[in-house]
Structures are given as C-alpha cells and as structure tokens.
Amino acid sequence: MTSWLGRRDATAKLLAALVVTAAVVTTLDPVASLTVIGTLLVLTPSTGVPLGALWRRGWPILLSAAGIFLFTVLLGAKDSAVVAHVAGLDIRENAVGYALRLLAVGLPGFLMFATIDPTDLADSLVAHLRVSPRFAIGALAAFRLAPLLADEYRLIRLARRARGTRAGIGSSLFGLLVAAIRRGIRLATAMEARGFDRGGARTVARETRFGWMDALVVALGITLAATVILLKFART
Structure with missing residues (x-):
C-alpha cells in the first residue's frame, strides 16, 4: 500500500x-x-x-x-x-x-x-521475530484463503436452495467446515509437493x-x- x-x-x-x-x-x-x-x-x-x-x-x-x-x-x-x-x-x-x-x-x-499484505506479514515475522518459516507460510496461506469462506458459504446456501433442501445456518456452516478442511488438505499436499515443508535453511525473496x-x-x-x-x- x-x-x-x-x-x-x-x-x-x-x-x-x-x-x-x-x-x-x-x-x-x-x-x-x-x-x-x-x-x-x-x-x-x-x-x-x-x-x-x-x-x-x-x-x-x-x-x-x-x-x-x-x-x-x-x-x-x-x-x-x-x-x-x-x-x-x-x-x-x-x-x-x-x-x-x-x-x-x-x-x-x-x-x-x-x-x-499477508505476504509482507509472513516475510516480516520470519525476518524480525524469527518465526518458523513453516508457521509463517501456513499463516500466509490461511490469510489468503480466509476471504474465500464468505463466497463458499454463499455458494453452499445457493446450492442447497437449488436442490430444494432447507438452507439452514447450522447445516450450511457444517458444509462450510467440511469444504474448508478438504481445501486445507489439498493445499497442504500441494505445498509439500512444492517443497514448502522442506527442512534446512530457507532464503527469502524480499528483504524487509x-x-x-x-x-x-x-x-x-x-x-x-x-x-x-x-x-x-x-x-x-
């Protein structure tokens, strides 16, 4: 900004x-x-x-x-x-x-x-507070995915209405929880495949x-x- x-x-x-x-x-x-x-x-x-x-x-x-x-x-x-x-x-x-x-x-x-900015936060935590890169990158991913929850909740309620199912708040929130867990598992697998969980020293792309x-x-x-x-x- x-x-x-x-x-x-x-x-x-x-x-x-x-x-x-x-x-x-x-x-x-x-x-x-x-x-x-x-x-x-x-x-x-x-x-x-x-x-x-x-x-x-x-x-x-x-x-x-x-x-x-x-x-x-x-x-x-x-x-x-x-x-x-x-x-x-x-x-x-x-x-x-x-x-x-x-x-x-x-x-x-x-x-x-x-x-x-979530990326700036992750870089800053690693550089100044010596936070584990694994935790910082995980927090960055969570920040990036958080805005998607509102859209996901809206789509779940619309899908239930389209099927003629009662779109209650409790059931919709449970569906949102299940979808969030599945998305988190897929994201964790993708990050591990790209080396985000690799041990050893890491370099940073931007100095803070x-x-x-x-x-x-x-x-x-x-x-x-x-x-x-x-x-x-x-x-x-």
Missing part, C-alpha cells in the same frame, strides 16, 4: 495493535476506551483504506457493540452508576463501558490488518527492513497503551 501506515513494517503494526489491545482489555473505563477510539479514528486517513471499504469490513464490530450495549442495559447488573435516561431505560456506566471496550479492542487490529519510522509506530502503540493504563488508575 502507498499510504503512510501501509508502508510501515507488518511486525511493527502487529506489535502496536497487540500492546493497545492488551491495555484496553484490562479496563472498563469509558474514557480510556474513547481515548483509544478517538486516536485511531484520527489516524484512519493514514491507512489509505477508503471509508466505504472500512465500513463494509467493520460493521460487524459496530453491530456486536450495539448488541452488548442493549443486552447490558436490559439484563445487566444494576449496581453501576446511571449516566443517562433514554426511553424510560437507565443507561448505566457498565453498559457504555462494555460497548466502548469492544470497539476499542477490535479497532486497533482491524485498522492494522487493513493495511497489512525495520526502520525508525517502524519503531515510531511501536512507540505510538506503547504511548497509547500507557495512556489507557494511567486513565484506568486515575479514575479508580
């Missing part, structure tokens, strides 16, 4: 996202979660991903956050402070905290992986460098994570 964040090393982006996510998981403070969400939204233009594409990929996160919010409002514990009254319902701090935390947990990885701009990405992640921890204790 040609954007600023897209040109950064995949390992740097992965580490930054992991650090921020780990910090957010430790707190339910809405202010801390809002800080993470606001900061990442400001950085969104640097990803170079169109807003329409981000919305198409990210709407499940928003839907999940809304579901958790409604569930907590209706059935959650009543010992949390009330922050607002809407349509006769008490909106409590824990409901807001759970919803915002889900967004703050999902957004770092979502934005980072939107700017990471970890520069100071990549270190800056990690530093930004650590700074944001530290801010979350400080807000957590400051508001305790």
